[in-house]
Amino acid sequence: MDVTTIEKAVNQQFGEMVQLRRHLHMYPELSFQEIHTPAYIADYLRSLDIDVREGIGGRGVVGSLIVDKSLPTVALRADFDALPIQDLKDTPYKSTVPGVMHACGHDAHTAIVLTAAKILSGMKDELKGNIVFIHQHAEEVDPGGAIQMIADGCLDGVDAIFGQHVSTSLDVGKIGYKYGTATGIPDDFTIKIKGRGGHASRPHDTIDPVAAGIALCNQLQYAVTRRTNAMDSVVLSITMFNAGNQHNVIPDEVTIGGTIRSFNHEMQETMIKELNRTLEGLVRTTGVSFDLDYMKGYPPVVNDDEMTDIVLESAERISTVNETIRLEPDLGGEDFSYYLQRVPGTFFYTGVRNSSFKADFPHHHAHFDIDEKGMVNAVSVMLESVFTYLEKESR
Numbered sequence: 001m002d003v004t005t006i007e008k009a010v011n012q013q014f015g016e017m018v019q020l021r022r023h024l025h026m027y028p029e030l031s032f033q034e035i036h037t038p039a040y041i042a043d044y045l046r047s048l049d050i051d052v053r054e055g056i057g058g059r060g061v062v063g064s065l066i067v068d069k070s071l072p073t074v075a076l077r078a079d080f081d082a083l084p085i086q087d088l089k090d091t092p093y094k095s096t097v098p099g100v101m102h103a104c105g106h107d108a109h110t111a112i113v114l115t116a117a118k119i120l121s122g123m124k125d126e127l128k129g130n131i132v133f134i135h136q137h138a139e140e141v142d143p144g145g146a147i148q149m150i151a152d153g154c155l156d157g158v159d160a161i162f163g164q165h166v167s168t169s170l171d172v173g174k175i176g177y178k179y180g181t182a183t184g185i186p187d188d189f190t191i192k193i194k195g196r197g198g199h200a201s202r203p204h205d206t207i208d209p210v211a212a213g214i215a216l217c218n219q220l221q222y223a224v225t226r227r228t229n230a231m232d233s234v235v236l237s238i239t240m241f242n243a244g245n246q247h248n249v250i251p252d253e254v255t256i257g258g259t260i261r262s263f264n265h266e267m268q269e270t271m272i273k274e275l276n277r278t279l280e281g282l283v284r285t286t287g288v289s290f291d292l293d294y295m296k297g298y299p300p301v302v303n304d305d306e307m308t309d310i311v312l313e314s315a316e317r318i319s320t321v322n323e324t325i326r327l328e329p330d331l332g333g334e335d336f337s338y339y340l341q342r343v344p345g346t347f348f349y350t351g352v353r354n355s356s357f358k359a360d361f362p363h364h365h366a367h368f369d370i371d372e373k374g375m376v377n378a379v380s381v382m383l384e385s386v387f388t389y390l391e392k393e394s395r
Contacts, residue, residue, distance in 0.1 A: 001123070001126060001383075001384075001387040003317045003318065003319075003384055006119075006380055006383045006384055006387070007318065007319060007320070007380055009119045009122070009123075009383075010115070010119065010376055010379045010380050010383070011376065013115050013118060013119060013379075014375075014376060016115070016118075017111050017112070017114075017115040017372075017375055017379070018111075018372050018375075020044075020110070020111035020114055020115070021107050021108050021110075021111035021372060021375065022092075022093035022107075023040070024037065024040075024080070024102065024107035024110055024111065025093050025094075025095065025101075025102050025107045026093050026094070026095060026096050027095075027096060027097065028082030028083075028095050028097055028100045028101055028102050028107070029080075029081065029082055029097075029100070030081060030082055030083075030084060030100055031081040031082075031137065031138035031139070031140045031141035031145075032058070032059070032081075032137065032138045032141065034059045034080065034081060034137045034138070035059075037080050037081075037110075037137075038054060038055075038059050038060070038061045038080070038135065038137065039054075041061045041080065041110065041114065041135045042054050042061050044114055045061070045063040045114070045117060045133065048063075048117055048118055048121040049121065050063040050064065050065050050117060050121055050133070051063065051064040051065075051066065052064075056149050056152045056153070056154050057137070057145055057147075057148030057149035057150070057151060057152040057154065058137065058138075058145065058148050058152075059137035059138070059145065060134070060135060060136050060137050060145055060148070060149040060152070060154065061135040062132060062133065062134055062135070062149075062154050063117060063132070063133035063135070064130070064131075064132050064133075065117070065120060065121055065124060065127075065130060065131040065132075065133070066130045067124060067127050067128075067129065067130050068129075068130070069130070069157070071128060071129040071130060071390075071394075072128075072129040072130070072159045072160070072389075072390060072393040072394075073129060073130040073131070073132060073157050073158050073159050073160075074129060074130075074131060074132070074158070074159065074160045074161065074162070074386055074389055074390065075131070075132040075133070075134050075154075075155070075158045075160070075161040075162070075339075075343075075345075076113050076116055076117075076131065076132070076133055076134065076161070076162055076163070076382055076386070077113070077134040077135075077136060077161060077162070077163040077336065077339065078106070078109040078110045078112065078113035078114075078133075078134070078135055078136065078163075079106045079109055079110075079135075079136045079137075079139035079145070080106050080107070080109070080110045080135055080136065080137060081106060081137055081138050081139055081140050081141075081145075082095075082097075082100050082101055082102045082103070082104075082106065082107075082140075083100070083101060083102070083103045083104060083140060083364060084099060084100060085099070085100070085101050085103045085364065085365075085366055086098065086099050086101065086366055087100075087101035087103075087366065088366040088367050089358075089366075089367055089368075089369055091369065101366070101368075102368075103363065103364050103365060103366065103368040104140070104363045104364060104368070105165065105166035105167075105352070105363065105368075105370060106139065108166045108352070108370055108372070108375055108378075109164070109165070109166065110135060111375065112164070112375050112378045112379050112382070113133055113135065113382075114133075115375075115379050116133070116379050116382050116383055116386075117131075117133045119379070119383060120383070120386070127390065128390040128391060128393075128394045129389075129390040129393065129394075130157075131386065132154075132157075132158055134149065134154050134161075134339075136149055136335075137149075139334070139335055142188070142295055142297060142298075144298060144335035144338070145335070146335040146336065146337075146338040146339060147335065147338045150338055150339065150342065155339065155342055155343060158343055159343060159344075159393075160307060160343055160344050160345055160389055161339050161340070161343050161344075161345035162307070162311065162345055162346060162347075162348075162382055162385050162386070163336045163339070163345065163346075163347045163348075164347065164348045164349065164350055164378050164381070164382065165334070165347065165348075165349055165350070166349075166350050166351075166352040166370055166374060166375070166378065167349045167350060167351060167352060167353070167363075168352055168353045168359060168360055168361060168362060168363065168368070168370065169349075169353065169362075170325070170349060170350070170351030170352070170353055171351045171353045171354070172351050172352060172353065172354055172371045172373050172374040172377075173320065173321060173322040173323065173351060173374075173377070174321070174322065174323045174324070174325055174351035175311075175315040175321050175323075175324050175325070175348060175349065175350060175351065175377060175381060176324075176325045176326075176327040176348060176349035176350075176351070177303075177308055177311055177312050177315070177324065177325070177326060177327065177346070177348045177349070178303055178308070178326070178327050178328075178329060178347075178348075179303060179305055179308050179326070180302060180303060180305070180329075181263055181300050181301070181302050181303075181329050182300070182301040182302070182303050182327075182329055182330075182334075182347055183298075183300050183301040183329065183330060183331070183332050183333060183334045183337070183347075184233070184261045184262055184263050184300055184329070184330065184331035184332065184333060185261065185262050185263065185264075185265070185268050185296070185297050185298065185299060185300055185333070186259060186261055186297035186298060186331070186332070186333025187259060187260045187261070187262075187268065187271075187272075187294065187295065187296050187297045188257070188258070188259050188260075188294075188295045188297065189257065189258060189259070189260065189275065189292065189293065189294045189295065190240075190255065190256070190257045190292075190293045191216070191255070191256045191257070191279070191290055191291070191292050191293075192253055192254070192255055192290060192291040193209040193212050193213045193216065193253065193254040193255075193256065193282075193288050193290050194209060194252065194253050194288060194289045194290060194291070195207035195208055195209035195212065195250075195251075195252060195253070195254075195286075195287070195288045196252060197209075197249060197250045197251050197252040198249075198250050199248065199249070199250070200247070200248045200249060200250055201248070203250060206250045207286065207287045207288055208250050208286075209243065209250075209251065209252065209253055209254040209288055210243045210244065210250065210251065210254055211286070212254070212282055212286040212288045213241065213243065213254040213256055215282065215285075215286070216256065216278065216279070216282055217238050217241070217256065219278050219281070219282070220236055220238070220274075220275065220278055221236065223236070223271070223274040223275070223277075223278055224236045224271075227270070227274050228267065228270060228271070232262075232263075232267055233261075233262065233263055233267075233329075233331065234260070234261065234262045234267050234271060235259075235260070235261040235262075235331050236258065236259075236260050236261075236271065237258050237259050237261075238256060238257070238258040239257055239258050239259065240255065240256060240257030240258065241254070241255075241256055241257075242254065242255045242256075243255070260272075260275070261331035261333075262331075263300055263329065263331070264300070268296070272294060275292070275294070276292070279292060297333050298333050298334065298335040298337050298338070299337045299338070299341065300329075300337055301334050301336055301337040301340060301347050302337070302340055303340065303345070303346040303347060304340070304344035304345060304346055306344065307344050307345050307346040307389075308346040308348075310346075310385050310388050310389055310392075311346050311348045311381060311385050312324055313388065314381050314384035314385040314388050315348075315377075315381045315384075317384060318377060318380045318381055318384060320376055320377055320380065321377050321380075321381070327349065334347065348381065350374055350375070350377055350378040350381070351374055351377070352370035352371050352372075352374035352375070353371065353374075354371035354373075354374075357369075357371070359371045
């Protein structure tokens with residue numbers, strides 16, 4: 001397929017792609033609570049005469065464009081869940097759902113893959129293989145939708161997969177790629193520190209969980225800086241500390257929550273061991289007790305080198321991509337990793353930053369938005385990658 005034909009087709013669909021993204025942005029749904037979004041996706045795919053299966057892994061949608069089952073099959077994946085964040089943007093398409101918004105770009109991901117589906121369905125006679133469109137629920141919350149959809153057969157017959165994430169860390173016109181390990185392991189933990197409350201004027205009559213909790217937070221930072229090699233990337237962040245509601249009362253209990261991020265299972269196990277060791281020391285020194293709820297996160301995304309080469313080569317052929325950038329691994333989490341454990345693929349990043357109209361806020365921010373022109377590059381690179389992969393497989 002000539003790249004100019006792909007670019008022309010994408011530009012022709014740009015207006016509709018924006019409409020798709022804005023509709024989804026206005027009606028977001030939280031992880032594992034998606035009802036209207038998957039139905040909307042399924043209806044759109046059916047309008048393209050694509051075979052559709054709903055309820056995959058619970059709430060996922062899979063569309064299949066089958067040319068010949070004896071030919072290679074490549075999948076494109078998008079996620080469609082939103083976040084529990086109040087949308088503070090002043091735009092006509094801001095979220096209509098109080099306390100819920102697409103603050104990570106999953107609305108754009110869905111619009112991008114739906115647009116790819118429309119273009120590919122119109123080029124079916126020119127395809128040298130089959131295409132599967134994986135629309136995944138619940139990427140943001142463990143255990144995630146990917147592993148559930150895989151267990152329900154979304155990768156059956158699939159030989160390779162491409163995924164992408166829009167990024168406000170990259171300007172429009174830039175495509176980021178990573179070889180090998182791309183993301184970290186995002187573990188979460190919740191700790192209940194249990195003491196014995198009492199009057200704030202008589203702390204000696206209590207077992208103070210607040211003081212113990214503060215000590216714990218400080219000691220956990222010591223575990224990062226003094227119990228791990230400085231050359232090994234690991235992050236421990238305390239993100240919740242909930243204690244009491246009265247000035248003159250020492251509470252019975254404190255709840256502390258946070259995340260531990262690492263790139264490999266050895267470091268993950270080291271940090272779990274250090275967390276437990278620190279808690280046990282806290283019991284001995286303060287007299288508190290504790291309950292620990294530790295949730296292991298997604299495995300790291302590990303991109304296939306040959307599939308990454310395809311994306312890089314494809315991006316460099318797209319006229320609206322003005323720069324390709326090799327990115328370093330980061331400690332964010334992404335359950336695209338589960339697909340890559342089963343079939344070769346790669347996960348790339350599309351620049352959507354444009355400060356001229358405030359599309360430069362970080363992901364998971366209440367003012368998050370994108371320059372929708374960046375979606376053109378995402379679709380174009382995906383489509384060119386599909387044709388390049390199928391062409392190589394047919395040789």
